[in-house]
Amino acid sequence: MHPSVSMNKQSGRPLDKRTAILEATLDLISKNGFHATPMSMVAKHANVAAGTIYHYFESKEQLIDELFAMYREKIALVIAESDDAQKPYKDRFRGVFLGLYEYYVNNPDQFLFIEHYANSPNMTKDSKEDAFNFYMPLWEFLRKGIHTGQLKDISSRLMAWMVYGNITAVVKMKLSGDLTVDMMLLNTAVTTVWEGLKK
Amino acid sequence: MHPSVSMNKQSGRPLDKRTAILEATLDLISKNGFHATPMSMVAKHANVAAGTIYHYFESKEQLIDELFAMYREKIALVIAESDDAQKPYKDRFRGVFLGLYEYYVNNPDQFLFIEHYANSPNMTKDSKEDAFNFYMPLWEFLRKGIHTGQLKDISSRLMAWMVYGNITAVVKMKLSGDLTVDMMLLNTAVTTVWEGLKK
Amino acid sequence: MHPSVSMNKQSGRPLDKRTAILEATLDLISKNGFHATPMSMVAKHANVAAGTIYHYFESKEQLIDELFAMYREKIALVIAESDDAQKPYKDRFRGVFLGLYEYYVNNPDQFLFIEHYANSPNMTKDSKEDAFNFYMPLWEFLRKGIHTGQLKDISSRLMAWMVYGNITAVVKMKLSGDLTVDMMLLNTAVTTVWEGLKK
Amino acid sequence: MHPSVSMNKQSGRPLDKRTAILEATLDLISKNGFHATPMSMVAKHANVAAGTIYHYFESKEQLIDELFAMYREKIALVIAESDDAQKPYKDRFRGVFLGLYEYYVNNPDQFLFIEHYANSPNMTKDSKEDAFNFYMPLWEFLRKGIHTGQLKDISSRLMAWMVYGNITAVVKMKLSGDLTVDMMLLNTAVTTVWEGLKK
DNA sequence: GATGAATGAGCATTCATTCAT
DNA sequence: TATGAATGAATGCTCATTCAT
Known part of the structure; x- marks a missing residue:
């Protein structure tokens, strides 16, 4: 085209x-x-x-939607690449969490854009489906963990929102210029979330 | 003023x-x-x-800033009122989590406004201090928990971002019309977060 | 308002x-x-x-529509004022023909505007009703002539289109700068049309 | 060219x-x-x-002007073909009137285009000559009638504008979807015009 | 001849803000 | 205090036309 x-x-x-x-x-x-x-x-x-x-x-709106669609796919890729199916699930979880974190921190433009997009009234009204697709890959990953008994048997949807909420929390902290966000703090964050979710 | x-x-x-x-x-x-x-x-x-x-x-911007300041104070109040210092810390944590959740769900206008505000470029640039103040009461509450040995000894700042991220995750899920968000799911959410943070 | x-x-x-x-x-x-x-x-x-x-x-379109509506009413007034019900119908016919002619020639802006409007695709599509109303007063006047047996018993609608077509023909001729359009030529025109229409 | x-x-x-x-x-x-x-x-x-x-x-304008020139020639042809010089003038008049009418009704695109063109400010300003030429064949036809004493001895130019005005009146009526425009109404129209113009 | 990407002036419309009353 | 008419810069978008290929 x-x-x-x-x-x-x-x-x-x-x-x-x-x-x-x-x-x-x-x-x-x-x-x-x-x-x-x-x-x-x-x-x-x-x-x-x-x-x-x-x-x-076609329009400003369509340009922005296309940009979002690009990053949705990109994020799915990041998750897929961060997830080494050979490893134990706990390590995979850590990999996905840190993979997303690092991608966002290295691509703050994309992170900020996605946050803008997700909070724009347009999106919240019309393209819920897009938002849905956005969380999809993370959701699927967590579902695997639930089905194989590695994670608590709770709403996978809730879990996806929470994990994503935690990742963005750390990213926002880092991007806000907080110098205490180092590897140690990250490990703490992952461990904290994992301990909450593990069975 | x-x-x-x-x-x-x-x-x-x-x-x-x-x-x-x-x-x-x-x-x-x-x-x-x-x-x-x-x-x-x-x-x-x-x-x-x-x-x-x-x-x-003075201007549209100042009007909006003032609105945000109002809600910052309101949220501090909500936290204070949700926190019953007589109870054990675990119950207090639950109280604050659910208190904030309920306030937001009952006042979706305020929640959405705060989310818009937090993601507006204005804020991200100029009034970081405001954002800082916004998390303050929650931060203080969590610091108490750390100092008294009820919570993991990790960055209280990180913890505040994460807890807030988890609360908004559940609120967003509820406001998006997800009917599965009931008391049981809420309890699950609180427990999950608590288990991650408790010492 | x-x-x-x-x-x-x-x-x-x-x-x-x-x-x-x-x-x-x-x-x-x-x-x-x-x-x-x-x-x-x-x-x-x-x-x-x-x-x-x-x-x-509200918009450019609405501004133009309002202008047209003003002139539609104005034209109705011109016809009413040109029609002296005391006179014989033949004279009344002459009065209306010349009244419209003179009004247009003295207000070429309005004439040209109406012609633009009538030939704009907008109008031809959406506001047929307006066009309808525009011819109305002339139509009514001619109907009287038919009913009282002064004019041929033919479609009053056709007659209205034709009379209006004849008037605009002379107006266009005059406005195009043709110096031969004088009182004599006008009389000829009215007589010609009248002789075609009279019973 | x-x-x-x-x-x-x-x-x-x-x-x-x-x-x-x-x-x-x-x-x-x-x-x-x-x-x-x-x-x-x-x-x-x-x-x-x-x-x-x-x-x-060369330009949009020139494209449109050329289109108009084509139809000017086409109309001249239609008139020529509708005019059977063998017949009495009255029948020839009828032929030309109906010939033009039918051509326009069968080619509404051309009719509407010509009307658009005639009312475009471009034309009214620059290419008056074109408009002039447009009426030429009809004008000439009517001149013959005047010279041979079949038509009133009035301005042939006026007569051309009026006859054309009458034809377009009937065409517009037909194209506006008026179902009463049938052969009988057409005959009425031609007769009406003829009776006005004949000597 | 033929293409269609690229241009940029031009347009209808919006909106935060001002100010005379 | 309160009003709301008036402002005019700014915006998203269109479109006749050009030109390198």
Whole structure:
């Protein structure tokens, strides 16, 4: 439907305009939020004309939705890659928790964007389904733990919300500039959550 | 800071214009978010002229900040009232967790407003101090638990973020219309968190 | 709903902003057409800020519709005033024909605006009813002539379209700058139409 | 002026890109009007790229002007073909009137396009000459009638405007969906006009 | 010839804020 | 105090036109 994103291989800079627009949008929205990010600013940051954005995206809303969809998939990937099925479940849990944590801390733009998105009234009203899909991979992972008797037999839905709530808590703490968030504190966090959930 | 809100005692309706404006603002922002809530709409809902708002508040931003400050104090009160110092700490913990949960579920406007506020770029940039103060009462409560040896000796700051993250997880689940959130599930949630944090 | 149009009596210029906007709109649209008349230009001609227009009118479309409605009523008045019920029908017919002709020639803005409006796709699709009402007074006048046996017993609807078509034909000829349109030619035109329609 | 439209004889479909563009333009403008017909839409309907249009036409305006020129010639042809010089003038008049009527009713696209064009400010300003030429064939036909003493000795120009005004009146009535426009009503219309004009 | 991505001026409309009354 | 008309900068989006391929 649109040109593959990786055609221009000779530069490290945005591969094409579509990608440049997406990157500019992420950058600006994570810093300023939706409404403080006019399309003209996106255009300027992406080094394209304002109208160009509308070749690739129907509207501001659709641009943002697409960005969210990208990160939803990315997060699923992060979870999948953080989960080493060979290990005992406890270690897998630790891997997923820390994997998500690290991804967010290394990609604070994405984290902030997702938080903005999840709290925008648009989303809360119309695209609940998207939010649903967002938690899906984590949910599935936890369900496995419940079914195999490693985790308490409680609502997997609740568990997913809680685990995600705990991860974002640590991420927010870190991103807020708190220097005490080191490996030791992280281990404490994982252990704490695990002890609450384990059977 | 501003004239004390003189209560109109002969009617149960909005006490005065200032209060009416604050109430209308909460109502609209919790439903629509900041940017979908123009001042003209606030004026209409509060039954005052647009200009009147500017007698009581310097700007839209200041109005919103003041609303947040109100709820920060309110939340501190809720925590204080939910915490019965006579009981064993475990029960106090349960009381605070459920107290906050119930307050939010019964006042979804306030919950949604606070979530909007916490995720608005304004806040994340300028009024970190406010956010800090917001968690303060919960933080203090948890510190007591650590100092008296009831809770794990881990960063009280981390603990505050995590507990709050867990509470909002359950609230969000409930407000999203999930019918499985009943007393049993709540007990599970509290127990789960407690088991993670207890020494 | 809005201030009466004639409050400012001390100047011959636009009585208030609402009127100024309507007048500017008529002026510009009659010259340039709908789409070549941006709201910013209306604002400038009316000496108001762009936003002010939206205090008085919901949208460009509604502003134009209101203008049309005004002229529809005006035309009905012109017909009524041109029709002297004391005279024989033939003279009345002549009076209405020439009355409309003269009004249009003296108010070419209104004539051109109405022609633009009648040929805009909006109107042709949505507000057929408005068009219907527009011809109404002429239609009624002709029906009287048919019922009293002064005019041929043919479709009054057809007759209205035809008479109006003839009047606009002469108006267009005059407005196109044709200097041969004088009283003699007008008399010829009226007589010609009358001879076609009379019983 | 432009390369002769080379007919693609092996298919009944659009003869070449140039023709396809003209047809798409007619189709869209008659439905939506000039300004609601972007070039991109014309391109899509004509199954050509947007840029291609500019190989064949200098600008949107020129494309539209050319379309009008085509129909001007077409109308002249219709008049010529409807006029059987062997018959008495009265029958010829009837033939021309009904010929034009039928052509428009069978080609409403062209009728609506011409009406749009005639009321566009462009035309009213710049290409009066075109409008003039448009009425020419009808004018000439009526002049013959005047010179041979069949029609009143009045301004042939006025007569042309009036006859055309009457024809379009009936066409508009028909196209507006009025079911009473049948052969009888048409005969009435022709007779009515004829009786007004005949010597 | 043909393409369609890219441009950027232009448009209708919104909205926080001001100020004369 | 209170009003609400007025402001005008800012926004999302459109579209005729160009031009490298």
